[in-house]
Amino acid sequence: MSTLLRLATAGSVDDGKSTLVGRLLHDCKAILADQIAHVQHVSSSRGSGDFDFALLTDGLRAEREQGITIDVAYRYFATDKRSFILADCPGHVQYTRNTVTGASTADVVIILVDARHGVLEQTRRHLAVAGLLRVPHVVLAVNKIDLVGYDEAVFKGIGKDVSQLADQLGIADVQAIPVSALVGDNVVERSAATSWYDGPTLLEYLENATGRDDISARPLRFPVQYVIRPQTDDEYRDYRGYTGTVASGTVSVGDDVIVLPAGRRTSVAGIDRAVISATGTAVAERPSAVAGEAVTVRLADNLDVARGSVIVAADSSPGTRRELSATVCWLSDRPLAVGARLLIKHTTTTAQAIVTKINGALDLDTLGVIDATGLGLNDIGKVQLKIAAPLAADPYSSNNITGSFLLIDAHDGWTLAAGMIDDEEGELL
Amino acid sequence: MSTVTNSSPTSIVTELDALESESIFVFREVAAEFERPVILFSGGKDSIVMLHLARKAFAPATVPFTLLHVDTGHNFQEVLDYRDATVAALGLRLEVAKVEDYLADGRLRERSDGTRNPLQTVPLLDAINGHRFDAVFGGGRRDEERARAKERIFSLRDEFGQWDPRNQRPELWSLYNGKHKPGEHVRVFPLSNWTELDVWNYIEREEIALPSIYYAHERDVFERDGMLLAVGPYSQPREGETVTSRTVRYRTVGDMSCTGAVASTASSAAEVVVEVAASELTERGATRADDRVSEAAMEDRKREGYF
Numbered sequence: 001m002s003t004l005l006r007l008a009t010a011g012s013v014d015d016g017k018s019t020l021v022g023r024l025l026h027d028c029k030a031i032l033a034d035q036i037a038h039v040q041h042v043s044s045s046r047g048s049g050d051f052d053f054a055l056l057t058d059g060l061r062a063e064r065e066q067g068i069t070i071d072v073a074y075r076y077f078a079t080d081k082r083s084f085i086l087a088d089c090p091g092h093v094q095y096t097r098n099t100v101t102g103a104s105t106a107d108v109v110i111i112l113v114d115a116r117h118g119v120l121e122q123t124r125r126h127l128a129v130a131g132l133l134r135v136p137h138v139v140l141a142v143n144k145i146d147l148v149g150y151d152e153a154v155f156k157g158i159g160k161d162v163s164q165l166a167d168q169l170g171i172a173d174v175q176a177i178p179v180s181a182l183v184g185d186n187v188v189e190r191s192a193a194t195s196w197y198d199g200p201t202l203l204e205y206l207e208n209a210t211g212r213d214d215i216s217a218r219p220l221r222f223p224v225q226y227v228i229r230p231q232t233d234d235e236y237r238d239y240r241g242y243t244g245t246v247a248s249g250t251v252s253v254g255d256d257v258i259v260l261p262a263g264r265r266t267s268v269a270g271i272d273r274a275v276i277s278a279t280g281t282a283v284a285e286r287p288s289a290v291a292g293e294a295v296t297v298r299l300a301d302n303l304d305v306a307r308g309s310v311i312v313a314a315d316s317s318p319g320t321r322r323e324l325s326a327t328v329c330w331l332s333d334r335p336l337a338v339g340a341r342l343l344i345k346h347t348t349t350t351a352q353a354i355v356t357k358i359n360g361a362l363d364l365d366t367l368g369v370i371d372a373t374g375l376g377l378n379d380i381g382k383v384q385l386k387i388a389a390p391l392a393a394d395p396y397s398s399n400n401i402t403g404s405f406l407l408i409d410a411h412d413g414w415t416l417a418a419g420m421i422d423d424e425e426g427e428l429l
Numbered sequence: 430m431s432t433v434t435n436s437s438p439t440s441i442v443t444e445l446d447a448l449e450s451e452s453i454f455v456f457r458e459v460a461a462e463f464e465r466p467v468i469l470f471s472g473g474k475d476s477i478v479m480l481h482l483a484r485k486a487f488a489p490a491t492v493p494f495t496l497l498h499v500d501t502g503h504n505f506q507e508v509l510d511y512r513d514a515t516v517a518a519l520g521l522r523l524e525v526a527k528v529e530d531y532l533a534d535g536r537l538r539e540r541s542d543g544t545r546n547p548l549q550t551v552p553l554l555d556a557i558n559g560h561r562f563d564a565v566f567g568g569g570r571r572d573e574e575r576a577r578a579k580e581r582i583f584s585l586r587d588e589f590g591q592w593d594p595r596n597q598r599p600e601l602w603s604l605y606n607g608k609h610k611p612g613e614h615v616r617v618f619p620l621s622n623w624t625e626l627d628v629w630n631y632i633e634r635e636e637i638a639l640p641s642i643y644y645a646h647e648r649d650v651f652e653r654d655g656m657l658l659a660v661g662p663y664s665q666p667r668e669g670e671t672v673t674s675r676t677v678r679y680r681t682v683g684d685m686s687c688t689g690a691v692a693s694t695a696s697s698a699a700e701v702v703v704e705v706a707a708s709e710l711t712e713r714g715a716t717r718a719d720d721r722v723s724e725a726a727m728e729d730r731k732r733e734g735y736f
């Protein structure tokens with residue numbers, strides 16, 4: 001059975017991202033005849049005879065008018081080896097929040113650099129985002145290699161700059177590939193013009209990349225989404241099941257578990273999945289379920305369990321905390337100041353939060369932390385939060401579901417920031 | 430609760446299982462965080478798969494949502510029959526918003542091209558306001574169309590039902606932000622990451638029943654704009670268009686007057702899977718005249734509040 005790889009693209013304006021994505025889809029035969037006819041029609045009606053690959057993905061009016069990508073476009077393609085979900089993210093600094101969005105679920109981020117320009121501020125920003133979000137693999141696509149005469153020294157120089165930055169940011173895996181999206185060099189087909197390069201083509205790399213670390217091997221975390229109580233007059237009269245998706249680990253019938261935030265100990269009485277037939281809806285028991293599976297868990301004891309509860313392995317409970325230190329990507333043009341009252345959304349809990357401290361912001365030139373009294377759009381900063389409800393939280397480095405959160409404007413509901421919980425121990429309750 | 434499956438768990442769930450779990454997660458988030466959700470249910474394959482996933486999300490309880498059909502009046506009878514039989518069998522509540530009511534009293538007028546798909550927007554928004562629905566599930570998929578490729582899974586609509594594609598909320602990890610002000614609502618797309626082929630693979634795996642027009646059948650059709658249109662009450666051949674009896678099936682189901690059939694002998698989900706995998710046209714490109722109007726026809730409709 002094929003596995004799914006999620007990838008995101010990033011790069012500065014005019015690095016040729018949309019062209020690369022269009023080329024990848026086209027050369028993987030993921031573009032169908034009516035889509036090609038459409039692009040040919042639009043390309044020629046604009047007086048450019050060339051096939052504009054970017055028009056395959058830049059679908060909004062404003063994108064076509066300005067020739068830039070504004071929002072993430074999701075694309076789907078498959079080869080004989082596996083299926084891909086591709087988030088084509090914008091390059092313009094104003095839309096960095098959309099790159100953060102695309103990278104949050106990615107197994108691979110492809111960062112484009114124009115071979116003529118080398119590393120730019122957006123390259124540093126996108127590398128920092130990939131590092132912070134702990135995307136497992138980064139591909140450095142050195143694009144427009146044809147425009148520098150396929151010069152190996154240019155490719156090597158940019159590769160060296162980026163691996164230095166990657167070291168500073170703690171990114172373990174960076175693969176540099178010389179490409180020309182326009183011509184097609186080393187995207188799907190190996191280029192004869194880069195005989196000095198013996199690494200994989202972009203597609204070869206993507207077909208063989210591994211996904212996120214196997215989160216099934218981590219301790220169990222099961223955030224409860226919704227409680228099912230049919231209260232019907234049949235065999236399910238007394239049924240009480242807790243629905244959710246296993247965030248990490250494996251849950252098996254008979255497991256000893258703790259329900260947070262209450263901290264009550266119990267065991268797993270049953271794990272159910274739905275069985276739909278022409279005659280009706282029932283459930284079938286399963287011996288266990290692994291990370292990523294949506295199931296319904298029944299517990300041995302009748303405890304107070306509701307949305308916001310997290311069922312965790314009894315021998316590896318994260319406990320709960322009302323204070324967090326975290327790194328946030330600020331996604332709004334409304335600035336953050338100390339004392340701000342916001343909502344925090346963490347797994348299935350939404351609670352009030354106060355920003356008690358801003359511990360600094362990332363300086364993109366040095367990649368060091370500098371003093372900051374506030375955070376503005378696209379800033380990456382360190383903050384401390386006090387929260388009105390206890391959260392069953394892990395560091396982001398060990399769990400990207402129980403370690404991540406959103407900050408939300410309580411008044412209009414806008415998503416202000418993406419947060420990742422730091423490794424230092426917060427105040428445990 | 431009686432059967433226990435013996436298959437041992439694998440460390441990685443399959444692609445179709447991953448998509449199914451992601452969709453079920455979305456349904457449960459909405460049930461927990463909204464007051465009055467509704468599923469747009471037309472009897473088309475995507476809405477049928479949505480309802481199947483919703484049943485899975487809440488089993489053994491019933492689906493805690495109302496269904497809403499925005500009816501163009503240009504229907505395939507097989508699809509209406511399927512819709513009514515499904516609603517009756519599951520004991521669900523169905524609301525129907527009829528374009529024809531709006532045509533009858535002059536709130537809407539027929540378009541010169543005869544298609545009623547764009548006319549669905551006003552009855553849809555009126556139904557959402559009238560019933561105070563705060564979450565509206567749509568079967569839209571990102572692989573369908575360029576504007577849909579830019580959609581969030583939770584997509585905020587303002588008081589006028591409008592979509593502002595340049596100002597969408599960032600959507601990170603699986604943290605879906607459903608906050609909205611009174612009068613606003615959220616469109617929710619649980620099938621966002623499914624492709625047409627995924628949908629058909631799932632229909633085959635789950636043995637989901639569909640209206641018969643999705644499979645090969647004999648029909649009197651005529652060719653227009655490269656599409657095969659059915660001869661029926663809402664679409665008649667013009668001069669020079671000849672009617673022939675062909676073996677066809679429908680890849681999408683919409684307003685009968687502008688939804689084309691494709692020549693096909695696929696008579697089961699398994700055969701459709703093979704056909705879709707080999708297709709050289711997208712399903713909308715092959716079958717929807719209304720998307721051919723301009724290069725941003727779908728974006729323009731979506732901005733106004735269309736599904």
